Amino acid sequence: MSKHALLSPSSAHRWLVCTPSARLEAQYPDSAGESAKEGTFAHKLAELALQRYVKTIGDMKYQQEVKALKSGKSRFGDYYTRDMDEYVGEYVDLVIQKFEDAKEKDTEAALLLEQSLDFSDWVPEGFGRGDAIVIADGTLEIIDLKYGRNTPVTAANNPQIRLYGLGAYNTFGAIYDIETVCLTIMQPRNGGESSEVLSVGDLLDWAVSIQPSAQKAYEGKGDLTPGPHCQFCRAAVRCRALAAYQLDMAKYDFKDADQLTDTEVADVLARTDELVTWANKVKSYALTEAVEHDVHWPGWKLVEGRAVRKISEPDQAAEVLSVQYGHTEDEIYKPRELKTITQLEKIIGKKTLADELAGLLIKPPGKPTLVPESDKRPEWNSAQNDFKAI
Template identity: 40%
Template sequence: MPPKGHAILSASSADRWLHCPPSARLCESYADKGSDYAAEGTDAHALCEYKLRRALGLPAEDPTDNLTWYNEEMNDCAAGYAAYVLEQAEAAKQICADPVVLIEQRVDFSRWVEGGFGTADCIIIADGTLRVIDYKHGLGVLVSAEENPQMQCYALGALELFDGIYDIETVGMTIYQPRRDNVSTWEISKDALYRWADEVLKPTAELAFAGDGNYLCGEWCGFCKAKANCRARAEANLALAQYEFKLPPLLTDEDIEDILSKADELVSWASDIREYALRQAVSGRKWAGWKLVEGRSNRRYINDAVVADVVERAGFDPYERRVLGVTAMQKLLGKSRFGELLSPYIEKPQGKPTLVPESDKRPAMSTAEADFNENEGGQSYV
């Protein structure tokens, strides 16, 4: 993989600084602590690069022995990614005799974003079309390619390299996120992408680089280093106090709908505040009215082997034997082998009802009243 650098206005954080320009400079004062999730993602990308290079017949060194987070699931995900890219390359050959496939290509979009650069996992160029493919190993957040700022920045960087060489008219962007069974693709004309870059990206990036613009809170705050002690975020969430936390029966339907639209962010913000305060307290900070105590803990054996030996000599069986759970079993067997062996024996029960925004892609559940109304020709007697 090419060497990584640091950009104030990185493509990966573009969704945040495009919505909240001052956050770019605000985050500079925070150390980049990294996380296990990021480390796992880095390992997965290294494996994806290796699998794809091998699949394309290119020289590659197997990184497996040096991957801290390697497991069968990661291996399956990387193999699936390589297979997907090969499918796209074969599809490109249908319209172009010699499509170009680039792996881990460094791209520069600094014409619109000061110091803007990044690394595209894969770029495929065929007659009239440029496609950028990005691998996401994350499981928590479902990532869409539609109007995705990171992907658009990568696409602009790719156009900077190849627009003068190839007659590109359409730009395609794909997110490959196997652990969420998500392959999201979005296309835009080259001219429309350039308009977005000139009219939205460039002026907002100038504000962000200068530390200007207005703070704006939203779902993008979840990836902001300043999320725990950002005053703008606090003020936005404390605005819910206008409802004086009345019991739901005293609120109008409009009040409840307004609160629902903000509740997840409020809970997330409160959790971030608590986590930040705890970290500071552990480091020695004193909070008025609060103290640091030991939380609850469970008893555990000092030495499992010794315990087992003692219990066996007493005439008892210290072991339990049970089938691995679905997730653990899939990690043991690998995704493809798991499906081959066990798919006839797997069921997915109906999930617990959850209230989500209408923008959620899952189909709406049918309620008892809705079923009754449908059976009665739309008449309700409730």
């Protein structure tokens, strides 16, 4: 079995809508970004903590493994921050609490970690891995850690965790009498816990409903369908359908904003961020291909960019300026300044910093910004915000 399924659960939101995308993506290298690597590190820390809880590893082994992961020698060492312990701890505490609650209802309750899940009866060659599974009292619960902070991920109608639930039921349904499947996502840095509860019948009905799309996706058939799901598609930079969708804004003929109708302004607002993101991806792809693969794009050439001067040996430079030429510290050093809250949280930890600076951390009202109506934040009220400012 390959490491990653062609129809992976994490990209199900894409291949269920744009069925040819999975085969197209397979033509491009899977270069995980910094966020993905950080998430992998967080998952490893969480797995170790839960292994210690269920006593598959001892305290000493746990300490050794965690120390090795956090060290500079580890390929994950650069991603460790003090607040990661707190965020990962929230997920670990949630799993433990759910299992402890389950044991009170059912003495035969089971906690399973990092289980291989097979849902190939509904999705060709479909498989994945479940972070944590609690089975008790007729209920199977999948608990999935999401460490990302920029995009909120909720469990409702989420095809990824539904596939995990499907795979878990397929694996354990013959062993346990399962009537209900609870699908839980824990995203400690953006929204916390969210769950969707389905009967086994409803989950299986959903599985049957996606079979035709999954088969098309496996065969690479169907129409290219651009939309928000294109954000992390590796084929996005070469997708003609996405290019046509993004460049469709040219239909407004670059009129001044006050010459557009209300509907046209709303359409531009809905497309702008996606257009900028897509354009930047195309630029990055073109540069990488030119530098690493000597690709010559028609009408473009590689040149040396603007270089910024820098001091190669700051300590030595300071010594020369002060000792040899008599410049004062005020002349050669910046004034001392406090690090940003984010930098301090990484060093001290988010909760610890909040406790230590109680009463000194403030959050002024944010500037108004336009977002889709589906955004969970309350609508901005100018009178209320003016009052807060006062």
